[in-house]
Amino acid sequence: MAAQHAANGRIGALESWSRTSDRAARTKRARENSPACFEYHLARVDAEITDHQERVKAAEAAHRAYMLRLAQASAKSRKKKAARDDAA
Numbered sequence: 421m422a423a424q425h426a427a428n429g430r431i432g433a434l435e436s437w438s439r440t441s442d443r444a445a446r447t448k449r450a451r452e453n454s455p456a457c458f459e460y461h462l463a464r465v466d467a468e469i470t471d472h473q474e475r476v477k478a479a480e481a482a483h484r485a486y487m488l489r490l491a492q493a494s495a496k497s498r499k500k501k502a503a504r505d506d507a508a
Contacts, residue, residue, distance in 0.1 A: 455486050 440446050451457055462479035469475050 458483050461486070 437443070452459055454460060458479060461482040462475065464482070465475045465478045469478055
């Protein structure tokens with residue numbers, strides 16, 4: 421039953437995408453609200469920072485920190501997987 425439900429969901433998603441003429445417009449809000457997007461961090465910079473260049477620098481730092489956290493998590497996951505593979 422769960423497999424059928426998942427298949428129905430995939431079919432519906434594919435049909436929906438087949439009727440989408442502007443894919444970028446459809447996913448714009450999601451991209452803008454993603455921590456992977458620079459604008460996400462720029463919107464969350466301390467409001468007390470009024471100088472635009474300083475706001476950009478702060479957002480860049482936050483964005484880099486986010487990406488480094490992702491890299492650390494990825495490395496940890498790969499190391500864990502390698503250890504499991506070695507044990508097997």
